[in-house]
Amino acid sequence: GAVVSQHPSWVICKSGTSVKIECRSLDFQATTMFWYRQFPKQSLMLMATSNEGSKATYEQGVEKDKFLINHASLTLSTLTVTSAHPEDSSFYICSAQTLAVSGEQYFGPGTRLTVT
Amino acid sequence: DAKTTQPPSMDCAEGRAANLPCNHSTISGNEYVYWYRQIHSQGPQYIIHGLKNNETNEMASLIITEDRKSSTLILPHATLRDTAVYYCIVRVDGNDMRFGAGTRLTVKP
Numbered sequence: 143g144a145v146v147s148q149h150p151s152w153v154i155c156k157s158g159t160s161v162k163i164e165c166r167s168l169d170f171q172a173t174t175m176f177w178y179r180q181f182p183k184q185s186l187m188l189m190a191t192s193n194e195g196s197k198a199t200y201e202q203g204v205e206k207d208k209f210l211i212n213h214a215s216l217t218l219s220t221l222t223v224t225s226a227h228p229e230d231s232s233f234y235i236c237s238a239q240t241l242a243v244s245g246e247q248y249f250g251p252g253t254r255l256t257v258t
Numbered sequence: 259d260a261k262t263t264q265p266p267s268m269d270c271a272e273g274r275a276a277n278l279p280c281n282h283s284t285i286s287g288n289e290y291v292y293w294y295r296q297i298h299s300q301g302p303q304y305i306i307h308g309l310k311n312n313e314t315n316e317m318a319s320l321i322i323t324e325d326r327k328s329s330t331l332i333l334p335h336a337t338l339r340d341t342a343v344y345y346c347i348v349r350v351d352g353n354d355m356r357f358g359a360g361t362r363l364t365v366k367p
Contacts, residue, residue, distance in 0.1 A: 146301075176354055185345070186302070186357040235301050237355065245352035249294075249301035 145169055146238045148250035155226055155257055162222045163253045165236030171216035172238035176247070177209075180233040192219045226257040261285070262346045267362040270340075276333040278361050280346030283327040288350050291322060293331045295342040296360075302345065305331065336365045 145168040155161050165175055173194045178186040190211055191199045198211035210222040219238075223230055235252040239245045263281040270276040282291065290309050294302040306313055306320045308329075313320040319332040333340055345360040 148301075178357075185359050186296075188354055188356060191354055233299070237302075239352070246304075247355055248304065251301045252299070254299070 144240070144246070144248045146236065146248045146250040148234075148236060148253050150253060151251065152254040153256070155255070157227055157257055158225055160222055160224045161226055161255060162220055163234055163236075163255075165219045165221070165238065165250055167217045167238040167248070170238070170240055170248075172219075173216060173241060174239040174245075175213060175219040176237045176239070177211065177219075177221050178235045178237070180235060180252075186235060223255065226255070228257045231255055231257045261348050261356065262358050264344070264346055264358065264361045266359065267364070269364050269366055270333075270336045272338060272365050272367050273335055276331075276336040276340065276363060276365070278331040278333075278344050278346075278363065279328065280331070281328045282346070282348045285326050285348050286350070289348040290351065291320065291326075291329050292347040292349055292355070293318070293320065294345045294347065294355075294357075295340075296345065297339075297342045302357075305344075336363075338365050338367065341365045 147166045149164045175192040177189045179189050180186045188201050189204045192211045192213040194213045200206045213219040233252050237247045237249045239247045290307050292307040293305040296302045306318050308320045322329045343360040343362050345357050
């Protein structure tokens with residue numbers, strides 16, 4: 143149990159276009175999901191916290207108008223990278239938190255974004 | 259500011275125990291110690307977590323010192339597939355996970 147999927151697993155897009163990444167909790171409900179970004183040879187950096195039915199909370203330095211997050215249901219959160227540029231090329235990873243008090247988090251397999 | 263400190267890299271011989279240390283000297287009473295690992299180009303994989311007592315599961319053992327200022331993750335019989343970056347994280351239940359630099363463990367034949 144506790145599987146989180148991401149789609150697509152990799153995507154290549156042209157500079158200036160927008161890309162949507164989906165994060166789904168397959169066998170549990172998650173009121174909270176988290177989005178991370180990871181550059182090569184670096185650690186995961188938290189970008190934003192996504193709460194079902196409300197606005198996302200962004201970390202300092204993350205542009206909310208560029209990285210649009212929608213958490214429309216208890217099993218789905220989406221991250222849209224708008225007007226993508228080559229510097230947005232990265233590995234994007236989501237995690238979903240269970241409804242249990244302990245709030246275990248399970249991570250998706252990641253999405254590799256390359257902007258040309 | 260980093261809440262945990264880990265050595266940047268470690269080597270381990272295949273079949274031997276891998277002992278990965280983590281310092282968390284500023285840990286609060288309600289913060290758990292979590293361990294995740296990340297194999298290249300994959301999402302982090304949960305290993306184990308604990309509060310005060312030592313914990314063991316099918317993957318690993320977690321030893322937390324009595325003062326809770328440090329811990330050690332033990333992989334009892336390391337295999338080549340255990341080569342990964344291991345992250346030690348302290349977290350209050352329900353809060354987000356903040357990743358440090360981790361330890362790159364290389365298991366050698």
